[in-house]
Amino acid sequence: MPKNKRPVPRKSANSPELKDEQQTTELCALALDLADGEFNQDIVADSTRADLAQKALDFQRLLRKLLNQGKDEVLYGAIELARDEALDGFRYLRNAVEEGAASVLMRREGAPEMEIDAFAIPVFVHSQGGLDPAFDFQDGAAYEALLDSFTDAGLESAKAKVVLVSHAYDLDEFERVSYGQLHAMVREAAHSLTEKKIAAAPALERSMAAGWSATGFGADDTAVELRFLLGFALKRADDPFYKVPAGEKAADAYFAKRAERYQQWTERHAPLVARCLGRGRGAPELRLNFLYQDLFFGARAQGQSEYAMLQLLSTLNQALDGQSPDQVEAVIAPADLDDEMLLRVQLRAGGAVLAEADKPLDPCADLEEEVDDLRDALASIGIARLTVALRFDAQGQPVEPRPLG
Template sequence: MPKNKRPVPRKSSDTAEDKDEAVTQSLCDLALDLAEQEDSDSQSALLQQKDVELQRLIRKNLNQKKDEVLYEAIERAKFADVGAYQYLRGHIEEAASTVLVRREGAPTMEINAFVVPLFVHSGGGLKEEQGFQDQDAFEQLVRSFQQAGLESPKAKVVLMNHAYDLAEIDSISYSHLNEMVRDAWASMTDKKVTATPALERSIAGWSGAAFGPQDAAVELRFLLGFALKRADDPFYQAPEEEAAADAYFAARMQRYQAWTLQVEPLLRRCLAGPGAALEINFLYQDLFHGGKEQGMAEYFMLQMMAEVNAALQRHGVAPERVRAVVGPADVHGDMVLRVNLYDAAGALLASSEKPLDLAADLAMEVDDVGDALGTLGVRAVAVARRFDEAGLALEETPYQPQP
């Protein structure tokens, strides 16, 4: 009599791709449900459960390094609902850049990644191999974040001894950033020398064409740091009352502006060799993704204005004798803000574009471009509702700055 055999388990019909697809759609659906109730005073038990599930799925995919799931979910949310897109992207960015560490009998600790975007003006451009050779200047720069009141006196702050270019910063995915934060945590809390492969991998080296010795170079760079502190540190708690919160952030901005003046000489010593003539324009310190977006927005704006200025010079036309039309356009599924430049006869002299986030405040974006055109001397500016597929501006109206 044959022995009884255990039945062979049926193979699941769900492939890894099917499971990832289901998680992607779940993230999108949860964001749609939660974004609708984001401004309500209280959440139902069901929505609270969905919020917990959303956070769990985000952390799981970060830990499993499934960036494609996270990016695809954000992309789907973008086309489903702008609010859901903002909600999901914001929660994924926060989870990637901030890690909470809870241990029994100890306060909850928080570590996050921050960046300081800056534009460096120099003759001939920066040389990567000359950077961060002055150890004393670097150590003073690290200490300055607490001395100037940008980080809590009770926090621990570390800074990467490298100025990241845009390509390096942009190549850091959600899961890579999360690994970097955990590497930083280990290096700041472990008494032993700890390997930090994710941090080391982030320094890929600068890309792009080198400047000639006589070129006037303007380069975007990012300082990248990590701050470790108690999650309940009152230094970071903004008041709930609106006027008090405004005063809190205004005071921080004053401290930041004073800090930029204080550390510019130190940073020049960090970025280049002795005697180098550098001018540094600081953007605002922010968490990783906010600072990255700020730097990219300013970079593309400068690039757009450089293209407009080059067109004026190429055609030998004075800025007061041209007309600019600003408006959104869809280029192969990606939104851009476009500037068309026309001469007095209506001939197109140049067309320049910069990326436009779907959730951006279009009026503010147009104001920024209008201000920049004004600095070039372009006074005749119109706003189009949009540019069509043929590049024609639709429903133009005279530009009026917001009050």
């Protein structure tokens, strides 16, 4: 007779695993309902509006609780669950988690409500030999001047308190920072800006512990590396500096003015940033290209996208060696690799595939805009003949290709 198998133990009604599963499902369900209500708000009944208002409160309460507890498994699990259910819900939930992780509201009796946000600035650093980690943020005078520049140049409110981390993060370091860890870092920054007593900042220290990833640059190599400046801004929640006007034209003008101030800041203060970044291993001079300042996860996404584009162009440009770009065709189509969406570019000449390269494709991205960005990027290496397709088949052949006009 076969031996009886040991029964699988049931999860206790109070087990942490079951509670995590319930919270994952609850957070996802609330986000799906709120996203659907937001999309259909013009046609919902008053009773439904009241129900959605209560769900919005429940959603924010649960989200804050999960962030404060550092429940990354629940947060990431809920986002993945929403992705499988509905794109609008996925977008709503991911945006809410990213914004919530990067900010903390502080309320004290008899004092105005305060808010602290984690912002970041991605910058591509051109050097000879690659950046030398021994010189990372070693210029104290440059650091102090750079810190003051955020309020002096109007990147943050003149009434805000700003702290800048004395470290330039590489992409691997930034990608390791989770929702829960960032939220803990924001709380640590809030403590340092509001309390006289110095306290440990383990989450912040952990974010820098691994240091920069090793590179293979020689002393004479031309290097392009991505770095992130990370800062925290504490301000009154009702500071008019951050209030976006209600009208569309007024809002556009507001953001245009902010973009103009940022552009001026990059031009004026790039030398200070370079001094903080140090020097290359082969030569001291650095050349910087800034992306736009944003909250942590928005800035990270910018950097990831631009870095992936540069890698793609590098791969394709190497394949052009000995080929005339006007004799080459680029075929662009979505691809799926291990459930990750990609935008693939296949370089062809006379029917033969010279090379192919992939770029991650965000599920919420506008495919036409992504293709337009690729068109501009490919033009920079001389490729003008473009074809788009629905996808690539198992043999790597484009399905339903058509010339891109």
